Amino acid sequence: MSTIAYFGPRGTFTEQAARSLATDQELVPADTIAAALAAVRAGTADAACVPVENSVEGPVNATLDGLATGMPLVAVAEALLPVHFSILTRPDITEPAEIRTVASHPHALAQVRQWLADTLPDAQTVAAASTAAAAVAVQRGECDAAVTAPVAAEHYPLRILATGVADVLDARTRFLLVRPPGPLPEPTGADRTSVLASTANRPGALAELLTELAFRGINLTRLDARPARGNFGEYRFFLDFEGHLAEQRVGDAVAALYRRCSSVRFLGSHPRADRVADTIAPAAANDDYSNAAAWVAAVQAGETA
Amino acid sequence: MSTIAYFGPRGTFTEQAARSLATDQELVPADTIAAALAAVRAGTADAACVPVENSVEGPVNATLDGLATGMPLVAVAEALLPVHFSILTRPDITEPAEIRTVASHPHALAQVRQWLADTLPDAQTVAAASTAAAAVAVQRGECDAAVTAPVAAEHYPLRILATGVADVLDARTRFLLVRPPGPLPEPTGADRTSVLASTANRPGALAELLTELAFRGINLTRLDARPARGNFGEYRFFLDFEGHLAEQRVGDAVAALYRRCSSVRFLGSHPRADRVADTIAPAAANDDYSNAAAWVAAVQAGETA
Missing domain, CATH: 3.30.70.260 (ACT domain)
Structure with a gap:
């Protein structure tokens, strides 16, 4: 069975994009964008799904750098996802005022900056490697809340504090499915x-x-x-x-x-x-x-x- | 006496840049890039010093967005600083292994990603509003270490763990001094x-x-x-x-x-x-x-x- 390596872990926007681009392939999370591309170059995956640009934050540097050097890879499909976040908390947190720390990928934090300032003005933001890594940090008790992709709520036993959160409501991220030349x-x-x-x-x-x-x-x-x-x-x-x-x-x-x-x-x-x-x-x-x-x-x- | 508002707090690269661009003006820190520009537009400062691009991370979105709308502002001078960071810790931390959390602005964290992976592989990164805000967080005991501008060591009573830290040694940031049209x-x-x-x-x-x-x-x-x-x-x-x-x-x-x-x-x-x-x-x-x-x-x- 052929496989698609995606910028994981499970529960990220990239997993949502990979699901929409897969036909019958198995989806395998990779720790970083570079690792997803490396899996294709090494032949351990047939394709990789990675984010390439966001309509608010601009290009995803790790993807552009990763495509610019090393064995050539070619995009064969793209997906466009609206960037609407969910805010997930530990189940024992019942009041927004209890939220002291909010974790997410810096791009995600940047896209809900105003919402956080309005809703959780006293919370400290914590940079995580991905939106799903932030959910894991909340699950482990290292942080109080995470800014995540909607799909993360399916993977982690966390409480949904809010959905559809975005400072710019029409923000979208574009993802590529890349393979070796063919x-x-x-x-x-x-x-x-x-x-x-x-x-x-x-x-x-x-x-x-x-x-x-x-x-x-x-x-x-x-x-x-x-x-x-x-x-x-x-x-x-x-x-x-x-x-x-x-x-x-x-x-x-x-x-x-x-x-x-x-x-x-x-x-x-x-x-x-x-x-x-x-x-x-x-x-x-x-x-x-x-x-x-x-x-x-x-x-x-x-x-x- | 005329004043320059800069993206503060004290101890950031922008303060270093503002010092180099000032003749006899008083330097006044502002909380955000937007606040520094707003001070000039409101007439409470004569000029603002803000970062505009970094040779590794690219443009500074908050500055470009801030100059694109609102009352026109015009750059009259620029400064170019090498991006070499200092790593500051609480004085009670004597071993790198004791460092659990490293705070800084996301751009700064991105520029020492490899150094952190090599030197402090177990430390969690924490997003701060600025490199100097990270130093303040360390001073308050909220974090163990901060990635800062060299000038921060003059302002905060912290221990210098390392200086001249940068994944890309020739990285530079360009800063603008902006004023109303004249x-x-x-x-x-x-x-x-x-x-x-x-x-x-x-x-x-x-x-x-x-x-x-x-x-x-x-x-x-x-x-x-x-x-x-x-x-x-x-x-x-x-x-x-x-x-x-x-x-x-x-x-x-x-x-x-x-x-x-x-x-x-x-x-x-x-x-x-x-x-x-x-x-x-x-x-x-x-x-x-x-x-x-x-x-x-x-x-x-x-x-x-």
């Missing part, structure tokens, strides 16, 4: 392609890369410029854009990035979880490209002019 | 200009903005694309680039951004802390612009052709 998912007309492009730091370098996409009518959906090797001014660019590598405009654009960059890593083409259809600019559809290529080939062959 | 600092030939530009989400929008800079030979030093209003795909762009708004190529480029964007906010032109001289492309110096403008004016006046 056959790409079929294009659906509502796809996302991701690449990591590294260029020398000189005026216009990024403008040229984005113009390669723009001139082909390809809509950028995310750009993350991260400092390379701890140096300001030297960046690598994580680009997400609409379309599928099997489509000619996207294949041509990615080939142009490859020509222009010191290195390019393909991070995947897969259907968008929100099913938003690709924008295709006039004269940039597959038929436009194939008609144009056929005409040039005919001219080259001396058949027309 | 006369800009003089150009120095080694300046940085920052703007916030918001555009509709359509193919090519960002490529056009960056091309306005690139065609004028202006080198981008940072680009941060942040989701607007919690929505994926709708972004505002924080752009940092070389040069000073008083220089014609920069003034022209910023005017072009203003024409093309739904909104542009000027965030400042000031000397770079690292004194790296501006790259000026051929035909893009101030003299090139003024010679060209003089020629066009002469042609318009019928004096030459």
